Amino acid sequence: MNRPIRTTCPYCGVGCGVLAAVAADGTTEIRGDSEHPANFGRLCSKGAALGETLGHSERLLHPEVRGKACDWNTALDAVANGFARAIREHGPDSVAFYVSGQLLTEDYYVANKLMKGFIGSANIDTNSRLCMSSSVAGHQRAFGSDTVPGNYQDLELATLIVLIGSNTAWCHPVIYQRIRAAKEKNPDLKIVVIDPRQTATSEIADLHLPVKPGSDALLFNGLLAYLHDRGDSNTHFVDAFTEGMQPALDAAHACAPSTAAVASGCGLREQDVTRFYLWFSVNEKTVSVYSQGINQTSSGTDKVNAIINCHLLTGRIGRPGMGPFSVTGQPNAMGGREVGGLANQLAAHMNFDAGNVDRVRRFWNSSNVAQRPGLKAVDLFRAVGEGKIKALWIMATNPAVSLPDADRVREALAQCEFVVVSDCVRATDTTAYAHVLLPASAWGEKNGTVTNSERRISRQRAFLEPAGEARPDWWIVSEVARRMGYAQAFDYHSPADIFREHAALSGFENDGKRDFDLGALATLADAEYEGFSPIQWPVPRDRPQGTPRMFADGRFYTENHKARFVAVTPRGPFNEKDDEYPLALNTGRVRDHWHTLTRTGLSPRLSGHIVEPFAEIHPQDARQHGIKDGTLVSLATRWGEMLARARVTETQRPGSVFAPIHWNDQYARRARADALVNPATDPVSGQPEFKHTPVNVTPYQAAWHAFLLSHRRLDVADASYCARATGQGFWRYELAGETPSWDWPRWARALLCAPLENGVRTEWIDYLDSGAGQYRGARLLGGRLESCLFVARTPELPARDWLASLFSRDALTREERMHLLAGTLPSQAAGASGGIVCACFSVGKNSIIDAIREKRLGTAEEVGQCLKAGTNCGSCIPEIKALLRQAQSAA
Known part of the structure; x- marks a missing residue:
């Protein structure tokens, strides 16, 4: 095991410190950094599972132009020429960058400098527009x-x-x-x-x-x-x-x-x-x-x-x-705010008044600094759809999934003349529209800084070699800038070069007039940058230790240094409910997943808690709309539609429906929640209305329902509804379709049978009841379970947990084979652990229930002592307590 590297978690804005150590076999051990003041060694389930998300199977490894692999020079020339042509023919406001809170501050700084300082347009906005x-x-x-x-x-x-x-x-x-x-x-x-x-x-x-x-x-x-x-x-x-x-x-x-x-x-x-x-x-x-x-x-x-x-x-x-x-949602939403990643900011928390524009012009030595704010995210993509934006560069984000009215975003991308996407993932809903793909370094390969929700700047350090030909985002942007004629202003050799310039700009002509000031860090040597310890800004020259709290002296950053009350007249959502769309859609996150699943979707334990998109609805609304728990429902708004599994629960407020934002075309079919979302925005901030969209929820009339477990990843093209999740040694698919009847044995064999290695013994066992509309089939290779499929007319299908556990067996016993198609647990077999409750330690529901019953556990603390469940991030404790209440009620 190599020496642990101190770095920072790439998920939410808490900004937890992480210790990452690479073993001789290439695996990475992840632990919380007990010395980091944001988390003192704690990690959540997502952070604890980071080591499971570092493989190269989904990575974008080489530059591509028009779908063909090429070298970096060819790709960078294509980007520079495409943007230069649009600017030459249509002006600087005909191009735009859409960036991300996943970028490091140094990446953000270079992108903002190129667009606002040298291209001369403020058409750079960030997905942080959507969250804070x-x-x-x-x-x-x-x-x-x-x-x-x-x-x-x-x-x-x-x-x-x-x-x-x-x-x-x-x-x-x-x-x-x-x-x-x-x-x-x-x-x-x-x-x-x-x-x-x-x-x-x-x-x-x-x-x-x-x-x-x-x-x-x-x-x-x-x-x-x-x-x-x-x-x-x-x-x-x-x-x-x-x-x-x-x-x-x-x-x-x-x-x-x-x-x-x-x-x-x-x-x-x-x-x-x-x-x-x-x-x-x-x-x-x-x-x-x-x-x-x-x-x-x-x-x-x-x-x-x-x-x-x-x-x-x-x-x-x-x-x-x-x-x-x-409390911010992304790891570097705050860092993006610091460098001007929002279209209405310039840099270093400066706005676009004449004095600030002149100050930045002199610091950057550029005569072409943007004079006014640019287009905010929703308006920016609307301008793409209207043909006003001719060239668009998307960095480290997936707007075809995450923006409101996402179907219109896709239409805009499809007709845009020139789309560049730099990302670490090859196949996303957004990369499908790119004319040029640029492979960016991923977490673990990047060096730079991020700022968390409490203004604390921390280092993110590389502990892995870049995958394939991946390069840091700052390097990619700088190389394009050089090709556009701005080589002198983008002559960076390391992230430390960029950080020093960023810090110097923040302190330039500041003298306490602006809140953001890193003047004391503007002369950091490379070794000091490498050993950088977390610190809270501002860090002016006279306060190099940083600033834990602001405004203790009652001095604010208005013209007269007084804070302003703001008169607020409450107003409801942009569109209220009506007879056609009688419920209110609220979107958000789930516990173990992140954004559009490109990272967390790779982890079996993170995917084990919630395996498919769902819609929470109150029992009162469910009765009124004919919806039963566990069935599929169709959600429709004026902007789009999706399919999801109904969760009928009293924890939901009557009149409201909740759906998670994470699922997309890579992991589910017809499941993008943001395709439904009203694109109305706040008139001051430009932030979209993700928490209230009038929606109609109806039962989805499927002719058949199924689930499929397979050792191989498959493309199930014939299902109207298909949700995919990764398991430990298998893939799980939840399926439904509208076609009334199929020849299930033929369909199953066509889907599941594949060319075999010589000498591998193949077995196929199945069961068909045409009258009941049931089919069950399984394929074994060399005595091991390779895949199984269960089909019925209703969603009532066998439990998946025990069947999933069979994929870890070298060979199935005779009794296990007998119970396989029934989906029932053999009498002498150890039960499966059940669906994941504690993702930090991979503890399942059945394991907790068995421990409660057999060891007479009465509290969540006792469950933690017995199974470790709930002793890390603690976010599963409410579920553990619910299982305890169920056990007490049953007793």
Whole structure:
């Protein structure tokens, strides 16, 4: 085992430190870095499974032009010539970059510099627009800068934590662990969860407020009025350090004259609203943590400011244990904000006023710096579809899946004259539209920095050699810049060169006037950059140790240095429900998957928890629409449609439906949730409305249902519905179709039989009941199970777990063969572990149930001591507790 390399996790914005060590056999051991101040050694299930995602099987290994492999010079010349031609014929605004929070800060910096500084257009935007741009806009309106005031330690110092639109347990599990540990240490700590859904995060809540979707601004306007009326205003702070309180209070009182009015508008019980308001009133050390449930709406910026208003009124900002706290979704969303990755920012948190444009022009020594903001993500792809953008470069993201109204995005990409995609994955829904493909380095091969949600900059270090001909993104962009005539400005030899320039720009003519300042890091030697320890910005020359908290001195970054209250008039979603689309679609993440599955989909244990797309619906709505749990449903909106497995659950709010964002054409058919999403955006931030789209949900009338387990990856072209997941030594397919009847034996053999190696003994066993519409077949090679298929007219099919366990056997026993087609467990056989509950340690449902029953376990802690389940990231503890309750109920 080689010496462990300190690096940073590539998933969410928590920014966990990771220790990666490569063994002699090429496998990689992943552990949490106990010295990293973001996680102190903790990792979530996704981080713990990173070693399973580093193979080359799905990688883009060589440059390609028009579908043909080529060398780097040919590909880079094609990109430079394609962009130069569009600029020459149509002007600089005819080209665009769409980048990603998966890029390192150095990659981001070079891309932004090329587009805004030398091409002369601000048409560069990022997929971070989809997750946190409303927070950016809210910060800028309130503070005069995009500044997160506090840090993670505040969560452990608070006496009240309010989690708003954040399923922290699943989406930011290490933060959730810190909150859970803080509550165990301090029983007086109160936790309020504000979310239409009852999620895993609600397990630690003292109060859950299932608000009506879109009503958050009303709730916090009501809180502002309540605090003022109770005399909880911090008069000294408000008078000395803020402005605009009275208009904000007038707006709050106008829409929230009483707690009863707020409760009615939010769909809550008045006593619960009063309890929340009282707790906020009496707990000075209050942290309000908010995430996508606030940001991803057409009024997200107003919601952010409604939350901040309450902290300004009470002076709860800039001090330990208090403040508004935006938790970002991607590992380097914050780094992208720092370098100007958003179309409405210039660089180093500067905007496009004349003074900043001139400052950046002089620093970059360029006469062609963009003068005005560019197109934000949704508008950018709309311009592609209208033919205004002639050349588009997409870096490290998959907009054909992740953008709202995704079918229109595909149409836009299909008709764009010149599309370049740089990615580490060969086959995505987006790479299918590329004229040029550029193989980028993946996590484990990249060197640079990232910034987490608490402004902490950490190093990401390479511990693997690049796969194939993959190259760092900064190198790719720099090489194109050189070919476009800008060689002198892009003469970088390492990420350290870029970081020093980035830091120098942040401190250039700053003198404390701008929040983002890394001036003390502008002269780092290469060795110092290599040994860089995590640090929180700003890091000005007079404060080289960094800055844990902002605004402690009451000085903000507005012209008069005062924070601004923002008057908020609550408004509902852009499109309300109607008779044709009577429910509200809410999209989001699941526990063990990430974005569009290109990384987590490679891990068997991460794929074992939730194996196919689903739609959560309340029992009341399910009865009304004729939907049964476990059946397939069709979801349709004005923009698109998808198929998913119904989950009927009381944790969902009546009138709402939840669907995850991860599945795409590579892993499922007709399952892209964002194809349904309303492309309406927040007028200030440009962030799309992912949390509320009018939707209709109906039973999917399939003629047959099936599942297939196979040692080989297969293309099941004949199924209308097909969801694929990787298992330990096999692939799992959930299938359904509309064709009434097939010759199942012939179809199965055509699909599953393949050319064999000489001398391998082949067996085929099957069973057909035409009258009942059932077929079951299995193929064995050399005594080992190679594939099995089960078909029925209804979704009631045998459990998959025991059958899946057979793929690890060298040979099947006689009794196992007898039970194979029945899908039943032999009487003397050890049971399969069941569907994954704890992905960190691959502990299945059946294993937990058996341990509870046989060892008389009564708590989640006892389950952890017995099986280790729940002892790492803790996000599976709510499921473990549910199994305990079921066992106690059965007893």
